[in-house]
Amino acid sequence: MKKFIYICLIIIIVLVFTSGIVIMKKNTQEAAGEASSVDNIQDSTEYQKIIAPITFQYTQDNDKEGNVYLVNEDTGKRILVDDGLYLYTDDLMDDEDLCRFISKTTHKIGFINTQGTIVIQPKYIKADKMQEGYAVVSENDNNDFFYINDDGEKLNNDTFEEAYNFVNGLARVKYHDNDWAIIRHAQVIVDNCDYINEFDPVEDNLITGVKNGVPVIMKLNLDNYEIEDIKSLDNYSEISKPLYSCFAIVKSKDGYGVLDLTSSEEVIASVWKSIDYEIIDDATWVGSHMRFICLADDGQYSVLEHQF
Numbered sequence: 001m002k003k004f005i006y007i008c009l010i011i012i013i014v015l016v017f018t019s020g021i022v023i024m025k026k027n028t029q030e031a032a033g034e035a036s037s038v039d040n041i042q043d044s045t046e047y048q049k050i051i052a053p054i055t056f057q058y059t060q061d062n063d064k065e066g067n068v069y070l071v072n073e074d075t076g077k078r079i080l081v082d083d084g085l086y087l088y089t090d091d092l093m094d095d096e097d098l099c100r101f102i103s104k105t106t107h108k109i110g111f112i113n114t115q116g117t118i119v120i121q122p123k124y125i126k127a128d129k130m131q132e133g134y135a136v137v138s139e140n141d142n143n144d145f146f147y148i149n150d151d152g153e154k155l156n157n158d159t160f161e162e163a164y165n166f167v168n169g170l171a172r173v174k175y176h177d178n179d180w181a182i183i184r185h186a187q188v189i190v191d192n193c194d195y196i197n198e199f200d201p202v203e204d205n206l207i208t209g210v211k212n213g214v215p216v217i218m219k220l221n222l223d224n225y226e227i228e229d230i231k232s233l234d235n236y237s238e239i240s241k242p243l244y245s246c247f248a249i250v251k252s253k254d255g256y257g258v259l260d261l262t263s264s265e266e267v268i269a270s271v272w273k274s275i276d277y278e279i280i281d282d283a284t285w286v287g288s289h290m291r292f293i294c295l296a297d298d299g300q301y302s303v304l305e306h307q308f
Contacts, residue, residue, distance in 0.1 A: 197241035244287020
């Protein structure tokens with residue numbers, strides 16, 4: 001009897017132990033399956049739908065008959081552009097983007113979407129690429145430039161002799177009376193300037209130009225994109241665009257020099273016939289340590305360094 005009981009106990013222990021192993025193995029397999037699904041999430045349809053607009057890259061192609069195609073490099077899909085003579089792919093990234101094309105019929109520029117559908121009719125003699133929802137276009141050869149949105153509607157009734165793409169909502173423009181201005185879409189935030197240099201409101205809050213014959217440094221508030229200060233530089237006649245967000249080349253009656261834009265102090269005296277520069281790549285941020293190659297009137301060079 002005791003022997004029978006011992007045998008039963010051994011059988012129960014074996015069964016319990018075996019069941020534990022099976023349960024542990026099952027849990028391990030399930031966990032491994034879950035981990036596997038997580039590891040392979042990039043292959044899932046849902047993930048691909050999310051990243052697809054970011055990974056689209058488009059090029060153009062032509063066949064022997066002269067037909068123009070928009071080619072999705074990600075999928076290999078070729079889309080015929082009706083009435084297409086030439087296609088600008090214009091950094092197309094997602095289905096909301098538009099690109100320029102030249103029409104076979106009108107031989108003018110219009111805009112299509114990533115499906116090859118004409119969104120803005122080809123009626124422009126000149127047109128820059130669409131950026132931040134607007135493009136600079138002209139319908140004539142008189143430099144009457146204006147802005148249109150991605151529906152082909154005019155921003156306003158203003159026309160410009162020169163106009164540049166919006167960056168963070170800001171652009172510089174030149175009116176036909178030769179005055180320059182900075183606009184934030186339809187709003188003018190600075191006007192009556194003789195000239196405004198290129199600027200980058202993404203990373204720089206300083207803008208340079210000339211106003212009333214005097215170089216100026218304009219400080220841009222990057223929170224509300226308003227000009228909060230304009231400083232005149234009466235001792236100079238010219239100023240370059242901001243370079244590396246810290247200095248500009250200036251010209252006085254005696255020659256060229258280098259101005260620290262933060263302090264407005266002259267760090268290289270304005271006595272040189274010309275000044276070139278290069279980065280010394282040993283600083284914490286690019287452009288803070290510079291080497292200036294300065295040419296004097298007598299043809300002799302001097303090499304000067306400055307740490308901003």
